[in-house]
Amino acid sequence: MLKVEPKQGILDIALYEAGSAPKAEERTVIKLSSNENPYGPSTKSIDAITRHAAEVHLYPSTNHLDLRQAIATRFGLNDKNIICGVGSDEIISFLCYAFAGPGDEVIHTEHGFAMYKISALAAGAKPVKVRENNRYTDVDAILEACNNRTRLIFIANPNNPTSTMIDAHKVQRLADNIPETCILVLDGAYAEYVPNFDGGASLIHERENVFMTRTFSKMYGLGGLRIGWGYGSKHVIDILNRIRGPFNLSTLALAAANSALTDVDYVDKSRNENTRLREWLSNSLSNLGIESDKSYANFILARFKGSEEASACYKFLSNEGVLVRQVANYNLPNCLRITIGDEVACKRVYESIRSFLESVG
Ligand SMILES: *Cc1c(COP(=O)(O)O)cnc(C)c1O
Numbered sequence: 001m002l003k004v005e006p007k008q009g010i011l012d013i014a015l016y017e018a019g020s021a022p023k024a025e026e027r028t029v030i031k032l033s034s035n036e037n038p039y040g041p042s043t044k045s046i047d048a049i050t051r052h053a054a055e056v057h058l059y060p061s062t063n064h065l066d067l068r069q070a071i072a073t074r075f076g077l078n079d080k081n082i083i084c085g086v087g088s089d090e091i092i093s094f095l096c097y098a099f100a101g102p103g104d105e106v107i108h109t110e111h112g113f114a115m116y117k118i119s120a121l122a123a124g125a126k127p128v129k130v131r132e133n134n135r136y137t138d139v140d141a142i143l144e145a146c147n148n149r150t151r152l153i154f155i156a157n158p159n160n161p162t163s164t165m166i167d168a169h170k171v172q173r174l175a176d177n178i179p180e181t182c183i184l185v186l187d188g189a190y191a192e193y194v195p196n197f198d199g200g201a202s203l204i205h206e207r208e209n210v211f212m213t214r215t216f217s218k219m220y221g222l223g224g225l226r227i228g229w230g231y232g233s234k235h236v237i238d239i240l241n242r243i244r245g246p247f248n249l250s251t252l253a254l255a256a257a258n259s260a261l262t263d264v265d266y267v268d269k270s271r272n273e274n275t276r277l278r279e280w281l282s283n284s285l286s287n288l289g290i291e292s293d294k295s296y297a298n299f300i301l302a303r304f305k306g307s308e309e310a311s312a313c314y315k316f317l318s319n320e321g322v323l324v325r326q327v328a329n330y331n332l333p334n335c336l337r338i339t340i341g342d343e344v345a346c347k348r349v350y351e352s353i354r355s356f357l358e359s360v361g
């Protein structure tokens with residue numbers, strides 16, 4: 001019998017539910033459950049992994065200078081204000097460990113990304129859920145929820161799983177009005193899908209207490225390698241670096257991410273195809289009576305008549321070999337989140353939903 005108790009809050013953590021994945025023998029299954037890039041990684045990333053394979057007996061870089069410089073160049077930022085992590089999940093967790101502990105509060109929105117709550121609890125802090133306005137982040141509701149115990153406020157823009165986005169004026173109003181004793185974290189996991197959007201970086205140039213997280217898992221097609229980054233004031237970056245493991249990113253991850261940034265054509269093609277197919281799928285489903293909010297990301301949140309219809313459709317699609325995401329754990333039991341795949345995948349999920357609706361009459 002284990003006689004050691006975990007810290008307070010740990011047993012309140014509900015395990016993260018990943019999108020269902022096909023079994024090895026189900027090769028024709030289409031996976032639209034984790035917002036992955038349907039075109040795979042850039043060939044430049046694959047080449048970089050191959051080139052560096054023979055070096056993996058050597059420890060990787062500890063300060064990630066090459067990757068930070070490549071990110072800085074690509075996005076017009078300063079490399080000294082960047083920290084790299086094992087996915088942006090690790091950056092989220094650094095923020096919670098560094099800034100929030102017992103007695104502190106961490107704000108996330110009603111249908112915000114699950115890792116905010118998980119990381120807050122793991123750090124011993126109290127997650128505080130703030131209502132949205134019909135699936136849109138509500139700046140006033142967040143400001144009302146702030147108090148002198150608030151340490152971190154997480155918003156994803158665009159948000160997962162809602163796919164909605166709030167405009168730059170609203171984000172700026174939030175940044176201008178939060179207490180000085182807390183940090184606003186802008187999660188830009190889907191920023192690359194929004195044309196001409198900087199993820200909120202410009203707000204950070206003027207403010208020490210605004211921070212941005214980004215990832216190579218979505219647009220850059222490198223979810224399996226686990227690479228993310230954070231951008232913020234030098235002060236915050238220095239604090240986070242104190243709790244970062246010295247070798248948190250592998251040689252292959254660093255090389256693949258670095259090369260991915262040079263493949264502008266791949267990003268442009270992925271974004272353009274995503275926009276085209278997303279509009280097609282959401283319009284086609286709307287014609288069948290399945291509505292979704294205007295999406296700014298690489299997925300849509302399809303709304304069904306009720307939770308029973310959504311579950312039945314999920315099962316029907318799974319039997320047809322089309323895996324989408326149930327979001328009842330996000331308190332959206334009447335919805336299914338559908339990643340925008342390639343053209344074949346979009347046509348197939350549409351046809352399957354149409355068959356399902358015909359089957360239930
Ligand atoms: C997918 C996602 C992440 C990222 O994850 P990684 O750890 O970088 O793979 C972060 N935030 C949101 C909102 C996401 O949807």
